[in-house]
Amino acid sequence: EDQVTQSPEALRLQEGESSSLNCSYTVSGLRGLFWYRQDPGKGPEFLFTLYSAGEEKEKERLKATLTKKESFLHITAPKPEDSATYLCAVTGSNYKLTFGKGTLLTVNP
Amino acid sequence: EAGVVQSPRYKIIEKKQPVAFWCNPISGHNTLYWYRQNLGQGPELLIRYENEEAVDDSQLPKDRFSAERLKGVDSTLKIQPAELGDSAVYLCASSGGQGIHEQFFGPGTRLTVL
Numbered sequence: 001e002d003q004v005t006q007s008p009e010a011l012r013l014q015e016g017e018s019s020s021l022n023c024s025y026t027v028s029g030l031r032g033l034f035w036y037r038q039d040p041g042k043g044p045e046f047l048f049t050l051y052s053a054g055e056e057k058e059k060e061r062l063k064a065t066l067t068k069k070e071s072f073l074h075i076t077a078p079k080p081e082d083s084a085t086y087l088c089a090v091t092g093s094n095y096k097l098t099f100g101k102g103t104l105l106t107v108n109p
Numbered sequence: 110e111a112g113v114v115q116s117p118r119y120k121i122i123e124k125k126q127p128v129a130f131w132c133n134p135i136s137g138h139n140t141l142y143w144y145r146q147n148l149g150q151g152p153e154l155l156i157r158y159e160n161e162e163a164v165d166d167s168q169l170p171k172d173r174f175s176a177e178r179l180k181g182v183d184s185t186l187k188i189q190p191a192e193l194g195d196s197a198v199y200l201c202a203s204s205g206g207q208g209i210h211e212q213f214f215g216p217g218t219r220l221t222v223l
Binding site: 004034036041042043044045046049087089094096097099100101102 | 113142149150151152153154157165200202211212213214215216217219
């Protein structure tokens with residue numbers, strides 16, 4: 001069974017204080033790893049898809065990286081509007097998307 | 110381009126009552142998903158449709174849950190009768206094809222069962 005573990009569960013940063021979120025996974029035949037952002041009362045918003053170890057993708061202050069066992073979401077010089085829950089999910093050979101519990105990020109001004 | 114539309118946004122019912130949720134996916138998206146998200150958890154897949162066909166309903170509690178996607182566009186998820194443990198956010202998502210495609214989520218329906 002595919003599993004995704006995200007850490008930390010919650011992270012509080014000061015504006016401008018860079019950090020990283022971790023997503024560890026076990027999956028049968030990784031076909032894709034996804035990062036989503038979820039704001040309170042809204043559905044998850046797609047950020048990135050990573051397909052193979054060594055791949056990196058960037059979007060504004062966010063950068064996602066992938067190894068054979070984990071993915072990191074690096075946040076550079078965060079702003080208060082980056083506050084949200086960040087969800088990691090994997091798809092394996094069954095094409096089913098399995099989510100982690102998420103990391104609640106709070107960026108204080 | 111319009112996103113995934115869901116209604117209602119909120120629903121409060123007494124236990125043992127029926128409830129239904131509606132979803133309209135992004136135009137042209139053949140694959141539709143229903144997820145349930147409990148507080149502090151990630152979404153969990155209930156059912157996946159490819160056009161009109163339910164290709165993965167292994168996580169759908171079939172004794173009380175049912176879903177349909179007539180004509181391969183809109184979909185309805187029903188619970189009858191609802192139980193206290195069904196309180197959650199029900200999310201609909203769609204994607205542009207089979208295999209590895211990004212899923213785009215609607216805003217969800219928050220269900221409270223009293």
